[in-house]
Amino acid sequence: MSTLQPAPAPAGAVTAPPRGPRPLPRWASVVLALAAGAGLLLSFPPYDLWWLAPVSVALLAAAAHRRRLRAGFGVGMLAGLVLFVPLLDWTHIAAGWLPWMLLSLAQAGYLGLLGLATAWLSPLVDRFRAAWPWVAGLLWVTQEALRDRAPFGGFPWGRLAFAAQDAPALRLAVLGGAPLVTFALAAAGGALVALAWQAVSSWRGRTPAVGDRDPRAWLGAAGFAVAAAALLAGPAFVPTAAPASQTRTVAIVQGNVPRLGLDFNAQRAAVLLNHVRATERLAAEVRAGGKPQPALVIWPENSSDIDPLRDQDAAQKIAGAANAIGVPILVGTVLRGDVPGEIRNAGVLWMPVTGPDLAQLYVKRHPVPFAEYMPMRPIARLVSTKVDLVQNMLAGSTPGVIRTEAATIGDVICFEVAYDGIVRDTVTGGAQILAVQTNNATFNEAEARQQLAMVRLRAVEHGREALMVSTVGVSAFAGPDGRVHASTGFNVDAVVLRDMRVGGPRTLATRLGQWPELALVALTLLVLAGAVPLRRRRRNSDMIDAQGKTEER
Template sequence: MTVLAARPANEGPDERESPRSRGRSVLVRLRPVLLAVAAAVALILAFPPHDLWFLAPVGVAAFALATHGRRTRSGAALGFLTGAILFGVMLTWTSTQAGRMPWLLLSGLQAAYLAAQGAAAAYTSPLVVRRPWLIAPVTAVLWTLQEALRGRVPFGGFPWGRLAFSQGDSPLLGFAAVGGAPLVTFATALVGGLLVALFMIFTAPGSRTGRAGFTASSLKRAAAVTGAAVLTVVAGLAVPTTAPRGRAVTVAIVQGNVPRLGLDFNAQRRAVLDNHVNGTLELARRVAAGEAAKPDLVVWPENASDIDPLRNPDAARLISEAADAVDAPILVGTLGQAADPEKIINVGQVWHPSTGPGERYIKQHPVPFAEYVPFRSLARKVTDKVDLVRRDFAAGDRPGVLQLGPARIGDVICFEVAYDGIVRDTVLAGGQILAVQTNNATFNVAEAEQQLAMVRLRAVEHGRDALMASTVGVSGFVDAHGRVYGATSFFTAAVVIRELHIDNRRTLATRLGAGPEYLFVAGALVALVAAALVRRRAKTEEEQ
């Protein structure tokens, strides 16, 4: 690190300093802030709806450069700046119904994790002073540590915005089949760290032979770092993804759409149910006319029937009419009564032709402040929007594996797709096709596309064909290579049909579970301890 001698306090600015020099000096002082902002912008563009996945390593590199060599407090401030911009933009959809305050609080909480990462990056800077290449693995493990914490704390965490979820079209997506989302994040951050290492090699004192070029040593180190970056990308392409080899089943997704304006709550619920029933009846008509393939199973989205068909005969009659007409079982997103009479449950309910209700899955991870309100009296002092959640949702305690016609469906509901363990549990319990039931009606298309990106990663991670069924969009199918088919438009009624394949094989990522993430977290802790030892030794040498 370069140490700049401070000008004595009694000396004024150098009167001979040119305007160009003063401008350069200001730019040098602002460089960390500009890099922190650039990191946020690059990361925003890497995620849906922009999908410029190659900017994710660039954002990581800009973040690492901004925080490298800074004091711990400065690193934290720069990290918070990046996080506030990143999550403030990415999570704007949270304000569409709940207002600005919850959006600002959630964005600020997520930014605090990047602040901690920025502090850790600054703290570990002494490790890479003499070995610039070390900044790549250190950056990668710190980024993975930050995501591991953010995805668990508080209230079960909020894993939105993980680097892995930006890599749907990237060569690095293949790593999901080996180590899941943590390995994809690690690889993405590693490439970003290697970009920083390359920059540091070429800007280090003694790297140049003069105006003629760089030293042979600098060029060799740069070639090695470049080779490591290329090797990482090629390795991602070379990872064999597991495609299902079992029998094909025909699956239909019914996206019924919802009324946007003009109806009160009860009328809206009935209208949404009617839309999904009518969409299914129209599908049955097309099948009978030979215009569409007959589905083996049908999937409705979360909240397709917020009228509990187990307690409301009229809703049960309508759903039975739809299932009988299409002659296939339907996975219905609905609500139900919890064992606690004060609470309700979010349910994926199987509904068979002729016989009616079958197995059901109860959502295991209700969303805090959206499906239940922790510390309600305290939260009400921040915003009265918490009272929109009139009754808390109870959590289920079993993976969502349901027999739906010829296939065992691994069902997860809405935001659960962001949580590694919940999705993995459905596969371990026998899920052959991944189904994500969601309701995006209170958000926007950016949120829906961000969620679909998670489905893409999960399909590769577990070697399963997958689908996402939304009330309003985006709905669609994803194959085990992460490719999307039949994606619907937003706020439209649609029915999409595709053959998916079932399989019971497990990828290495499925078998390893959180093992790779624990390894990276251990690496981050080793880096922090090593930095503490280096700092302690440097302090001792100074005192001597």
């Protein structure tokens, strides 16, 4: 009995690239996209299930693989909505539901582009299955690079790297910053989906020349399993920056914000008074021997919403606190401009006896669009009735390098901690410790904990001890190994002291700056362009298949 063999392809015939399993049914892609978005959400604080990040990358890659470009965009967009709508729900507390929805839609659109790019590269990963991890890592880094910058300076919330606060991959920040951490987690996800694809191909016997018992199939699966394990666990062996030898005692003051029974002006005065009184109580405990003398005190953003350079009463209160504690206080304040409605969000160093040192003043460089200043105000009025309540916050032009006798502080304000370059500029400018002054009073604890995860990454990235001080919490210190120390509660008043190590050598990530990210983005563009001939071959093959079926009929 003879066995029929397929006829060899004629010379010059178009040969299709190897195909993986068929595209998933539409319903299965939708389910995987929903699961991917939910997994990404749970990987971030306050849930902190970081291991779900690479799993979610794998699910989204599988959902978009071999789909049409429009369908790839759709599944990415769906995953993005499931992620960003709940992740950013704290924005509606201050801005209302419509701005919250618009921001979530805009952020989800970038995951839509990621899904589209995944679909575009399907012929490439079908032909070179070992490319799956690299493709996933490159696409996620590029998506985040774009989202971090556009529009209006970008909005980096929800980067994979910010889910890695308890993951071994966090240590990679010392080598290549947040982009390298994102790359590792996404590449691990790519290895997981390649492992699953390899297993399905082997089970179905669809891989060319590979049957159910062909050892090459299992060797390929083992290789992807090892790659995923190495990407997830391997970074644990990357050493963090060596700690500095000198220490300084730093106090952070979380004065809390009264919420009931006060009008706007009375509340501003009460917030300032809370921070003054907390500092004066600390001074009394120091004099009594109950607490060590700090070398520096740091107050949060908006601890004085009353401009102390123009309001004599506010200035006297801050001066009283500085004189009582006997050391400089870095005060988060709002400075009024000469033009009505113009303000600056600033950190100013207030010295005992002599008062504000205006040579050591940092003005926030990246005000938040639509919250601290209003682009396209006439159009924005159609979206929210609160538009005209937003004043025009002017951006600063110099990095937040505050020099004191105790230490040189790298100061950033609130959301600025999410931007790689703004933090790095303080370290290249000489910062020995990192300080994030923030005001979470109009948000919630989830937002504060998401922000603290960013502080932890920055401490590892630059090999500097860091702190976050908030009006209401969460306030904490973070070491260059990423560990959190002395974290406070939320909606409480607290004063925390810690001996912080100051200085240390610059890390590789600090020295390289944005070059690792630029290199990964450039590779992504090359890979996207390299898929063009493969897509043409796939299209020609589909046309030949369709023609053959027509002739058979």
